[in-house]
Amino acid sequence: MSLLKSVGDFRGLYGLGENELNALCAELREKILEVSLRNGGHLSSSLGAVELTVALLRVFNPDADKIIFDVGHQCYAYKILTKRMDAFETLRRKGGLAGFPRLNDSPYDFFTTGHSSTSISAAAGYAKARDLKGEDHEVVAVIGDGALLNGVSFEALNALDDLHTKVIIILNDNKMSISPRVGGMAQHLARLAVNPAYKKLKECIKAQCEGSEKGQNIKHALSGIKLKLKSLLLPTNIFEEMNISYWGPFDGHNIAEMEKVFRLARDYDESLLIHVMTKKGKGFAQTEKYPCFFHGVGPGTDIDAPEKLSPAPPSWSGVMADALRALAKEDPRVIVCTAAMKDGTKLGAFAKENPARFFDTGIAEEHTLVYAAGLAAAGLLPVVCIYSTFLQRGADQIVHDICLPKLPVLLGIDRAGLVGEDGETHQGILDVPWLRAVPNVTLAAPRDAVDLRFFLREWKKREIPMALRYPRGGAPLRLLSSSGERRPAPWGKLELLREGSGVCLVGVGSTVELMLESADEIEKSTGRRPTVVDLRFIKPLDCEGLDALLSSHPRIVTAEESALAGGVGEAIAAYAKGRGFAARVFSAGVPDRFIPHASRQEQWDECGLSPENILRLALS
Ligand SMILES: Cc1ncc(C[n+]2csc(CCOP(=O)(O)OP(=O)(O)O)c2C)c(N)n1
Structure with missing residues (x-):
């Protein structure tokens, strides 16, 4: 019998020694790889979080403690170890296990996730509810460095100080969003990760782990250490400045090290952030080499796929991206923005050709839309390529900042419609109903590349707020090939x-x-x-x-x-x-x-x- 089978669930983890834990992690990775390639799934993030999950489940007890994974695309090891080992085979299949945590799926899924950056707010809610109800358990939010950069996360961090409650935030830092992370906060995290002063603090925390002090004592000991370190030039730390203790950075693949720190955190009595460094795609040569490609794969993916990519039929995203490259050649005012979805929207070639006219803003849909509105107000022609489901985050920006002042922003609404295996959280089916109710916007849907290019050119001429919706997957070849030469019907006409x-x-x-x-x-x-x-x-x-x-x-x-x-x-x-x-x-x-x-x-x-x-x- 495999070690994984004999362990069963998280309770079976407690008696394992270091070698067994390492062997178990290898088995978990094999299972995650096999099922994700077969059924499709979020591979790289889950592979990177295996040791972190094991350490969490050896210290926190999900029968009492609440563990909330941000986005939820890194939780496959957690699903397997929380009594869903057999069900995991059915991952993302019709009637099978959902790819993301869902409140009603299992008593161990504490929040429904899929869209990013909600974990700290949700954890704060759980923590305050615990305090109000007089309960005694820990609340842990596990969040990636990509998801941390979103405004919702910062709203939650900002609120924690006033809430006077305790949340343990684990920052799983793999230096990647889907593609490499971007922005000033990313630079800040990178500086924290390498700063010698924080390395010293980390050593002090580890030393503290060996002691037996609890609660307030730890706090006093740590603040003493910090005061000493401050005189050694402790750099500004945004978390500390917000009254959230920062511990780190720790090795997110070292179970023993994480366990000690988590135990200390459990005995600490205030909110804190533990920074752990992990490798996205950890465990297999191909997934480590191509973490972006393996971020999310479709059913039946070959592990060698990135090296022998077959020419797939043109996807709608690809058709849109090519049309934007042509448009940008015609007019220097054309700018393209994406909120962390450069790969999904196939904008890599556009970005390479037009580095000064391409913006990946990170997971920041609201900012991206208002930024585009600003560009448009200043006389440029911005296009925001965004999945329908994530556009929901930007409803107010579309109404208030784009459509009310009639700014010429074009929304390229990708994945508009049913999206398949990602399921409920990712369906792109609400953009039509709410955009229909917004004055000033023109909403169109091309049936083929000819209309898509026509709509884009007309938008550029007319300079209006406009949204084009196109679905997931391949653009229909039959319509594309038969329509190569056709003349589009007039603007505004069926x-x-x-x-x-x-x-x-x-x-x-x-x-x-x-x-x-x-x-x-x-x-x-x-x-x-x-x-x-x-x-x-x-x-x-x-x-x-x-x-x-x-x-x-x-x-x-x-x-x-x-x-x-x-x-x-x-x-x-x-x-x-x-x-x-x-x-x-x-x-x-x-x-x-x-x-x-x-x-x-x-x-x-x-x-x-x-x-x-x-x-x-x-x-x-
Ligand atoms: C609001 C929202 N925008 C975009 C996405 C698409 N998305 C899913 S995971 C991800 C990257 C998350 O990066 P990080 O939090 O660092 O986790 P990692 O994948 O690196 O483990 C993105 C952009 C999303 N899920 N939600």
Whole structure:
């Protein structure tokens, strides 16, 4: 039997010696690698946090203590060791274990995560609740250096002093976000990690670990040490300045060292931050060499994939990035920004070609959007490429800073729609409903590269607030190749793709292809040819085009890769009703619930985005 099996769960960790712990970590890594490559998953971050997790679980007791992982993409060892070893095989599969912690999945998941930088606030909430309820347990937030740089984290750090509670923050510093981390705070962390004065402080803390002092005694001993060190030129430390004790930096792959420090922290009676250094992708030559590539991989990834990358079909992100490179060549005012998603949005080549016109702001969606608004107010033409799900963080900035003053910012809304295995936290299905309600914004969805390029060029000419939404995955080859030479339809207009009668199928963006396929099915099974339309503009609607369709078709079927509530179907139904048309509108799209992890195709089927369902809606 493997050591991992015989250990079982976190309770089995207590009796293990150093060699056994090292062997166990190797087994954990093998399991994480095997399942992540097979099912897809967040590999590099989880590999880097194996020893940290083991040390945490040997010191803190998750039956009482609360451990909150920020983002939650580094928690695979934790899932395995908190009674989910067998379920781990089903990671990210439909009906299987979720990739991120989820409150209702397990009594050991203390917070639902996926979006970054929430752990310190959540831990503060848990800690205050503990104090108010008179309970006695520890609350630990485990946060990466990328997630720490976000404003939400700083709001939480700022609040801790006033809360007079105790949170243990473990800063898991691998010097990386998804790509290398950026910014002044990153420099500060780097300086702390190498400063000899802090190395000295670290040695003092370690020495203190050998003693038996508890609580306040430790605090007094440490402040004495710090005072002495201050005279030795202890550099400014942002955490200390905010009254959060800083301990570190420690080796995040040395279980014994971390355990001692964690035990000391448990006996300390105030909030503190423990800085541990880890290596992203630790344990395998390939994952250590390519931590960005292995940050998040799809199902069926080969460990040697980065070296033999096959030419994948062009992704929507790639099509957008190429179009932006062309646009930037035409006009020096074009600037591109991303909030820590340079790889996901395929902006590497743009950044290389235009280093002065490309900004990776780190995980800072709100800042990125207001920064873009500032650039636009100063006469430039900024494009923000951002995943739909993370755009939620910037709702107010879009309303208040971009659309109200009508600034010419273009939002490239990537991963708009169902995203597959990342599941509930990452679905990009809410941008349409809330953007529809924001005045001044033009919202469009290209069905192919021709329209995408057309929309971009027109935006540049018109200088308006605009959002383009495009989904995860490959741009449809059929539409791309057949449309290489076509002339785009006019600005603001829907496009008639197939003229028929009786039923009109309305697609938008990614669902246009579905509507063409469904029309074939309908024609095959009924002999009647439905009309097919690409809506193109979600806001403002093409009223003239809709009048023509509504007056000539008794039945309209819409399909959208977006929430039905507040979506395109609702917009057209309301328009038809308001104008007194008798046509009935039937809609397929994402129902009013969070859609869990599964493949994107399974999620499409679950939401009725299938030819069978369109046929049913067209004929029922
Ligand atoms: C609000 C938000 N923006 C972007 C992301 C995408 N994202 C997931 S992990 C990650 C990097 C996190 O870096 P860090 O906290 O240092 O953890 P590491 O991956 O290095 O372990 C990013 C940008 C996210 N999850 N949430």
